[in-house]
Amino acid sequence: MHKWTIGVVPQGGHTTGSKGSSESKEKSITFRPEKDYNTIDDQKDYEDPDYFYDVGTPSKTSNDRIISPPPVPTSSRPTHIAIHNTTKTATPRWRVILLGVGLFVACFLLVITLFAFFMLQSQGSYSPFDLKSNGDSSKHSQSGNRKSRDMEITPNHLLTLLITKRKVCLFEVTGGNESEGRDLFLRDHIETARLMFHSNLSHAGVPVHPLQFQRFARSQGVDDDCHVILYDRGQMIWSTYAMWIFRLFGHNRVSLLSGGYTGWKNQQERSTQYRTEQNEIARRRLGDFHSSWNDSLIITYDDVFENAEIDEYDIVDAQAKEEYLGLASGALFGHIKGARNIPVEVVYDWGTSQWRDQPQMQAAFSSSALSPKRSVIVYCSTSLRSSMVWWALTRSGYSARIYFGGWPEWVVRAPDDLKILGDSIHNTN
Structure with a gap:
């Protein structure tokens, strides 16, 4: 196969269109001397882009290539010393465990402190009676x-x-x-x-x-x-x-x-x-x-009105007897239907400025058909007298509440069949 190249004219080569030997070395196209024909190598040279564009460089054929030496084998002996740190650092897991233990101890101490505080408070605070009574007067x-x-x-x-x-x-x-x-x-x-x-x-x-x-x-x-x-x-x-x-x-x-x-x-x-x-x-x-x-000590109109149907409370009227019966003058007096009349004089002696004895109070409450097992609603016209009866009932072991609206609110808002006025008292059962 004939090959053409730009380069030095070899000996015995044929030149065309040259004017001198010096010019022919740079510009003449010469014929490469023939070598043994090798299809694979010649094809590689033909496909090699350096074959056409590299001027003055030797041909990169398989015979001209430099074979790299084999890699140097790695040394069996270590060339450096690896330093291993034997100290074990705390992992995040141990940190979480320590944090959890700390929180548990803090919560435990807080619970103990609160428990001790409430125990001390309960010793000096008022504790209500057990309303479950078996009727034993001594107890x-x-x-x-x-x-x-x-x-x-x-x-x-x-x-x-x-x-x-x-x-x-x-x-x-x-x-x-x-x-x-x-x-x-x-x-x-x-x-x-x-x-x-x-x-x-x-x-x-x-x-x-x-x-x-x-x-x-x-x-x-x-x-x-x-x-x-x-x-x-x-x-x-x-x-x-x-x-x-x-x-x-x-x-x-x-x-x-x-x-x-x-x-x-x-x-x-x-x-x-x-x-x-x-x-x-x-x-x-x-x-x-x-x-x-403390909603266990007070009651409203709606609660009293509802009690007319469910009958959950006993009702006590702390007005004077004339006011309870509607006989007093100066206002429209009467009482809530079903209320028992316990005036202040029953529980307090105005002459001696002393409360009645406990047996006297208990006898008055029993005669009014009051039971310690049922809560009591107390009312009057201003909540002042009802507070005295409330105090006596609470002291005797009853659970009592004050209806602060009292008779003035009830006589205005309640239906006629739930209020007893002076003229209708004798017609009630």
Whole structure:
């Protein structure tokens, strides 16, 4: 096969169209000397692009190629030293385990702390009676005595609390003429007592808002864990209402001072330890009382109306007998259908300013067909007298609630067949 190339003219080669030997070396087309014909190699040269475009380079045939030497075998001996760290680091799994253990311990300690806190609180708080009674008067009397210690304390007990510096919040509650009540308080009151008006607790017979009461209680230095003791000038009607308000708004450790201010002054004649003071001492410390809503002590019109069908509660009217019968003048008096009349005189002696004995109260409740196994609704016209009957019922082991709307709301809203007026009393069964 004939091959053509641009290059140096070999010896014995044939040139065409040349003008000189020097020019022929660069521009003449020469005929490559013949070699042995090899189809495979010649074909490779023909397909090799360097064959046509590389000038002055030797032909890259199979004979001209440089054979690379074989690779050097790897050494059997290591050329470097691998350093292995034998120290094991903590894996994320161990971190998660340690975090879980820490959280478990923290939760366990929190549960123990809360349990101890509630146990301490329950020791000093008021615990209600078991309403399941078997009719045994001796057991009922014992339970009544235990409740009496929570709801009422004697002057001697109060003196002990003051001498031992217990956490006591003592209030003198007054109502009606506030200016007169303030003058009496500034003239003389039990030592460390603070003045509380009925208007701080209720507006037109309706309890104030819980947050409003919380603000007032805190301004008087009342804390969640203090023992609130209430007294008045002998009426007892103001202090029992204040006690109901305190418990309604979540403060359960509340007691009445037996005999009130009069009982304390009687003890003062026997011992100078029963101290009184004049004027009002400015107290700047704020309490931390948190108000809540105890719906087990209050009931509304809708609940009383529904009770006419389901008969879940016994209803007690705390009005005077003439008002209950509709015989009193000045307003439209009467009572809720099915209500029993228990006036304040049945549970409280106005002459001696003392509560009736427990057997007397229990006899009055039994004669009115009240059972400790059933809850009781108490109402009157302003919630003041009903608070006294509520206190007596609660002290005797009954679960009682106050219908604060009372007769004024019922006579306006209730249907005629559920209210008993003066002329229709004798026609009822």
